[in-house]
Amino acid sequence: SVSGDAACDASDSSSSSGDKNCAPKKDDGSHDAITGADEMIVRPIWWEYSIDQLFEDYFDCGSVIYGYSDDNSDDDFVALLDDRAERGRYTKNSDVVSEAQLQKLRHQWEMLREKYVREVNLVPIFHEAENDSTTAARDGGFDFEERPRTHGVSAIVVPSRIGDAGPTKGRGVFATASIPKDSLIINLDSGSTGVFKVGHSWREFAVSLPRDVACNFIEWSWVQMILPTSETDDDIRNGLSIFIAFDETNLMNNADWDSEEANTRCGSPPKHQGGEWGHCRFHYYAARDIAAGEELLLRYGDFEEISQRGWVDIGL
Numbered sequence: 001s002v003s004g005d006a007a008c009d010a011s012d013s014s015s016s017s018g019d020k021n022c023a024p025k026k027d028d029g030s031h032d033a034i035t036g037a038d039e040m041i042v043r044p045i046w047w048e049y050s051i052d053q054l055f056e057d058y059f060d061c062g063s064v065i066y067g068y069s070d071d072n073s074d075d076d077f078v079a080l081l082d083d084r085a086e087r088g089r090y091t092k093n094s095d096v097v098s099e100a101q102l103q104k105l106r107h108q109w110e111m112l113r114e115k116y117v118r119e120v121n122l123v124p125i126f127h128e129a130e131n132d133s134t135t136a137a138r139d140g141g142f143d144f145e146e147r148p149r150t151h152g153v154s155a156i157v158v159p160s161r162i163g164d165a166g167p168t169k170g171r172g173v174f175a176t177a178s179i180p181k182d183s184l185i186i187n188l189d190s191g192s193t194g195v196f197k198v199g200h201s202w203r204e205f206a207v208s209l210p211r212d213v214a215c216n217f218i219e220w221s222w223v224q225m226i227l228p229t230s231e232t233d234d235d236i237r238n239g240l241s242i243f244i245a246f247d248e249t250n251l252m253n254n255a256d257w258d259s260e261e262a263n264t265r266c267g268s269p270p271k272h273q274g275g276e277w278g279h280c281r282f283h284y285y286a287a288r289d290i291a292a293g294e295e296l297l298l299r300y301g302d303f304e305e306i307s308q309r310g311w312v313d314i315g316l
C-alpha cells in the first residue's frame, strides 16, 4: 500500500519520474511509503527526479522563472509561447532590476551560501566581502568604489552593476569602467562558488529549498568537466562537478545565442596573436577591450556542454 498520493504507485519507479499525475505537492516534504513483506521502505518522492523533472514537474518553475503557467490560456500566454519558441527562452518581468528585486536576489544568494556551508561545505566559502583595495591592487588598480557592494564576496572582480539586458534576456551584468583586454573579470576561486560532486546531494539540496529559491538554484547551477592542472593536482573540483555561484555571476548572459562574440572568456588568454585559450577552470578574462557600459557576455559553451549531457553523467 502507498501512503500519500494514492494515484501514484511509488513501487513503480517509472511512475515517479515525469508523470504529471504523480507529481508531488509542492514544498510539503512528503514521502511515499512502500510496504514490503517484512519492512517498510520510506522513499522520498523526489528520489529519481532528473534536473528537468525537478524544474518542470516538482517545482513547476515556468511561472517562477519565465512568468508563464500551464493553466494560463489567454492571448498574452499564446504570444509568450510564440516568443519562447523563437528565442528559446522568455523573461516577462519588466521590472527585473528594481532595488526590491535585487534585494530578493541577494537574500537568495546569502541563503544558498549559508545552507551550502552548513550542509555541503566541500570548498571554502567566505561570508565577508574581500578588502576592496587589496583586490584592486592585485587585479589592475580599478576604482572599486564604483562597484555596488554585494553581501559576501563576489567572483566578479571588475567594476560592474546588474542591469536590464532587455525583454528576452532579463537581467545582465554590465561593466561600469573600461576593462583592458586580458584583465581578470571572474575569479571562481574567490570563495563564492559552491561545488557538488554527486548528483543526488545536489538534488537533495534543491528539494529542501523554498520553491522560488529552488527554481533559481536549478537555473543557476551548471555542470563542468574540470581538467587537473597536473598529475598531482588533487583539487576536489577536478573531474565532473556541479557548480553554484552565490553572487551576480548567475546573471551573466550568453553571447552565442545572439551570434555575438563573447567579451568574457573562460581559460587563460592566448599568449600571442592567433594562439589558443587555455583550459577553462575558474578564471574568466576580457577577450578584448571592454568599454564602460557594455554588457559582460560569456560563451556558455566555454564551461558547459551545450547538450547538457553532463547532468545525465553526474546522475541527474
Ligand SMILES: C[S@@+](CC[C@H](N)C(=O)[O-])C[C@H]1O[C@@H](n2cnc3c(N)ncnc32)[C@H](O)[C@@H]1O
Pocket: 087, 089, 090, 091, 096, 165, 168, 169, 170, 171, 172, 219, 220, 250, 251, 252, 253, 254, 255, 256, 257, 258
Ligand atoms: C545564468 S542566467 C542569466 C541571467 C538571466 N538573464 C536572468 O535575468 O536571470 C541564464 C538565462 O538567461 C537567459 N539568457 C542568457 N543569455 C541569453 C540570450 N543571449 N538571449 C536570451 N536569453 C538569454 C536564458 O533564460 C538563460 O536560461
